[in-house]
Amino acid sequence: MIENEADVVVVGAGLAGLSAARVLAEAGQDIVVLEARDRVGGRTCSVIEEDGRLVEYGGQWVGPTQDRMLELIEQFGLDTFTQYADGDNLQLVDGKLLRYHGAVPTGDPLIAADLMDAMVDLTSAALEVDTAEPWRHPRATELDGLTVESWIRQQPYCEGAKVWLRAMTRALFPAEPGEISLLHALFYISSGGGLEKMIGTINSAQETRITHGSMQVSERLAELLGDSIRLGCPVSRIEYTDSGVTVHHDGGITRARRAVVALAPTLAGRIRYSPPMPGLRDQLTQRIFMGSSVKISVAYATPFWREDGLSGHMMGDNTLVQVTFDQTHPDRPEGVLVCFVDSNSARRALAMTAEERRAHVIEDLVTYFGEKARHPVNVHEKLWMEEEWSRGCYTGILSPGTWSTLGQVLRTPVGPIHWAGTEYATVWSGYMDGAVRSGETTAAAILAEAGR
Numbered sequence: 001m002i003e004n005e006a007d008v009v010v011v012g013a014g015l016a017g018l019s020a021a022r023v024l025a026e027a028g029q030d031i032v033v034l035e036a037r038d039r040v041g042g043r044t045c046s047v048i049e050e051d052g053r054l055v056e057y058g059g060q061w062v063g064p065t066q067d068r069m070l071e072l073i074e075q076f077g078l079d080t081f082t083q084y085a086d087g088d089n090l091q092l093v094d095g096k097l098l099r100y101h102g103a104v105p106t107g108d109p110l111i112a113a114d115l116m117d118a119m120v121d122l123t124s125a126a127l128e129v130d131t132a133e134p135w136r137h138p139r140a141t142e143l144d145g146l147t148v149e150s151w152i153r154q155q156p157y158c159e160g161a162k163v164w165l166r167a168m169t170r171a172l173f174p175a176e177p178g179e180i181s182l183l184h185a186l187f188y189i190s191s192g193g194g195l196e197k198m199i200g201t202i203n204s205a206q207e208t209r210i211t212h213g214s215m216q217v218s219e220r221l222a223e224l225l226g227d228s229i230r231l232g233c234p235v236s237r238i239e240y241t242d243s244g245v246t247v248h249h250d251g252g253i254t255r256a257r258r259a260v261v262a263l264a265p266t267l268a269g270r271i272r273y274s275p276p277m278p279g280l281r282d283q284l285t286q287r288i289f290m291g292s293s294v295k296i297s298v299a300y301a302t303p304f305w306r307e308d309g310l311s312g313h314m315m316g317d318n319t320l321v322q323v324t325f326d327q328t329h330p331d332r333p334e335g336v337l338v339c340f341v342d343s344n345s346a347r348r349a350l351a352m353t354a355e356e357r358r359a360h361v362i363e364d365l366v367t368y369f370g371e372k373a374r375h376p377v378n379v380h381e382k383l384w385m386e387e388e389w390s391r392g393c394y395t396g397i398l399s400p401g402t403w404s405t406l407g408q409v410l411r412t413p414v415g416p417i418h419w420a421g422t423e424y425a426t427v428w429s430g431y432m433d434g435a436v437r438s439g440e441t442t443a444a445a446i447l448a449e450a451g452r
């Protein structure tokens with residue numbers, strides 16, 4: 001057991017915690033970073049598997065306007081490549097496979113017209129939400145009292161467009177449309193700069209990958225911080241007074257003048273605080289739930305779908321697999337489809353054995369990409385809801401009624417305890433870029449408070 005002291009203790013070595021620590025360390029603050037896992041990177045997780053293949057189990061894509069991630073990639077000299085997007089995407093409508101190009105399905109003209117309207121309606125409503133203060137929206141209470149599902153039901157769009165809007169919601173959050181506050185959905189879309197920037201590939205959030213894995217960004221940040229990072233040190237309790245914190249973790253005790261708790265709010269709420277968190281803060285963390293997703297990487301001898309003029313991207317509705325993308329690595333011969341099993345499907349998937357999940361996933365891929373999909377050479381999966389130090393992904397979601405009644409508490413420090421994490425970001429909340437921005441913003445606030 002060790003006992004040590006620092007100016008600031010950072011809890012969590014994901015992108016937010018590491019970014020906060022870096023800014024503070026560069027300003028001359030003495031830092032200790034406590035991380036529960038035996039690695040940095042949190043919800044990014046890049047692993048070279050036994051077959052020599054890089055598997056991206058967590059966050060992976062960056063795109064335009066995700067400026068802080070793009071700047072770090074450039075600063076660290078990391079190689080990138082563009083997401084494969086040639087060929088047609090696939091959509092299953094009434095049992096029929098339709099091909100389309102671009103972010104929104106155009107296979108059925110009626111559905112396509114309504115979807116264009118829906119994209120414009122949602123994006124313009126979203127851009128009216130100030131991501132720093134969503135509760136100030138003139139109709140905050142009304143919007144927060146609706147779910148995405150109740151909004152979809154009120155719209156004049158055709159049934160096919162509504163089916164696709166529900167599928168898009170599950171892919172984006174990932175949660176059921178009936179679970180998500182409409183105000184939260186609009187906040188999220190606003191923070192990403194509009195739906196078109198979020199759901200497409202080229203010129204959108206799925207445009208670029210980091211050749212040797214997104215976790216490299218965290219690893220490079222960690223190199224800058226040296227031995228101030230302690231891995232395998234889950235924090236269980238934080239005692240605090242106006243003048244400092246005493247943080248209890250599996251490696252011992254760390255005392256500091258301030259703490260940055262850089263965890264998803266759900267997990268921050270599971271730490272024991274003495275004195276206890278103010279009631280409003282705890283009520284808030286009770287109402288932010290983690291999305292449900294399983295990410296599965298299915299490797300084939302070759303990217304056979306490309307020969308059939310397909311991009312490898314599909315968005316499904318009734319299938320277990322709801323979204324796929326071509327995940328083929330430019331340095332490798334195998335073709336890889338990355339499959340996202342989201343929301344209720346992820347909950348169903350967790351009740352299956354690994355063999356059952358694999359059989360369902362392969363059957364779905366055969367439905368979309370044909371018999372050649374029946375014989376993968378390798379399958380890797382990560383059940384993010386089972387991960388003790390994440391408990392779901394891609395991000396925390398505010399349930400109905402939360403932003404309008406408790407939102408003001410979200411980013412407010414409690415005594416010497418400050419908060420960071422992608423959920424706190426005002427730009428690209430839920431994404432790696434948001435995590436970096438939130439860490440840097442919180443660090444800047446601490447430095448300002450300390451008069452630096």
Ligand SMILES: Cc1cc2nc3c(=O)[nH]c(=O)nc-3n(C[C@H](O)[C@H](O)[C@H](O)COP(=O)(O)OP(=O)(O)OC[C@H]3O[C@@H](n4cnc5c(N)ncnc54)[C@H](O)[C@@H]3O)c2cc1C
Nearest residue numbers: 012014015016036042043059060061235393421422431432
């Ligand atoms: C499957 C998946 C796909 C995604 N796809 C994308 C994508 O393509 N593009 C994109 O931009 N984003 C994507 N994301 C989201 C992105 O990965 C996250 O927004 C971002 O990594 C969050 O960073 P963070 O630092 O806020 O939180 P985290 O990464 O969760 O960091 C928190 C850290 O705290 C640690 N921790 C937890 N509890 C404790 C404790 N009690 N004590 C000490 N340490 C603790 C955790 O181990 C973790 O390292 C995806 C995420 C997942 C999982």
